[in-house]
Amino acid sequence: MDINNIINKIVLPESPQWAFVLGSGVDVFNNLQEVVKYNFTDLFGIKPTVSGHSGTLTFGYLKSGSPLIAVLKGRYHVYEGHSLDIVTLPLKVLHALKLKKLVLTNAAGGIDSSFTPADLMLITSYFDCITPNPKGLLNIIKNPPEKYHSNLLSLALALTKKYPNLKQGSYAAVLGPSYETTAEVQMLKMQGASAVGMSTVPELKYALANDIDALALSVITNVWGVQTEMGGHKEVLEVSKIASKQLELFLTELIKLS
Numbered sequence: 001m002d003i004n005n006i007i008n009k010i011v012l013p014e015s016p017q018w019a020f021v022l023g024s025g026v027d028v029f030n031n032l033q034e035v036v037k038y039n040f041t042d043l044f045g046i047k048p049t050v051s052g053h054s055g056t057l058t059f060g061y062l063k064s065g066s067p068l069i070a071v072l073k074g075r076y077h078v079y080e081g082h083s084l085d086i087v088t089l090p091l092k093v094l095h096a097l098k099l100k101k102l103v104l105t106n107a108a109g110g111i112d113s114s115f116t117p118a119d120l121m122l123i124t125s126y127f128d129c130i131t132p133n134p135k136g137l138l139n140i141i142k143n144p145p146e147k148y149h150s151n152l153l154s155l156a157l158a159l160t161k162k163y164p165n166l167k168q169g170s171y172a173a174v175l176g177p178s179y180e181t182t183a184e185v186q187m188l189k190m191q192g193a194s195a196v197g198m199s200t201v202p203e204l205k206y207a208l209a210n211d212i213d214a215l216a217l218s219v220i221t222n223v224w225g226v227q228t229e230m231g232g233h234k235e236v237l238e239v240s241k242i243a244s245k246q247l248e249l250f251l252t253e254l255i256k257l258s
């Protein structure tokens, strides 16, 4: 995939300062001004296959005079059969456009039993069970989760007092696409995971390695062990939509503060 060919299709008034990757059902920043909008399929030549991910890249302003932001509705996943090169392709394009700040969001299952559906969780550390590892899965899991540091994470942590539903914890990125068995959830819990999902970590690693100030957060759509049953992808989409109101308030404040 030639990045220059993709960039040539994008016409913008200036470089985007911020990008927001929206996970399943996450629905924020729908009222941007001076919008320039592209389809993932037209831009990257690959159709996203997950329902609830429309696959659009929209640029616009929250209001006049504010920084240009990019909103990516949807992403490519390894479980769709894509390589990590494709999973990070939209970010490579944004990086070439001189993106400064990135917020990655996802829908995740809560493992910490103090969480409730529609909570938001700032990801402060992660387990990467998506990127192939020659040492095998158990080697990854038995180590403590990987911490990361960024300006955006520090700013976001300072806001947790103000938003009661804004929690923090460690995110286990697993391959999916099936949801976890009870035994898998128990194992992840024993290792210290607070939530589990199927994305985000490859993108977070790419951003941090390329000097993009990055923050990752989960919308907790279900809580394992507390609920008697998990309602599948439909429930994930419904709860994400509900949590999006709070998320938009928080993200708007984050933009103002930074």
Ligand code: HPA
Residues within 6 Å of the ligand: 107, 108, 109, 110, 179, 180, 196, 197, 198, 221, 222, 236
């Ligand atoms: N597991 C993995 N991914 C998810 C979940 C879950 O419980 N909920 C939303 N995305």
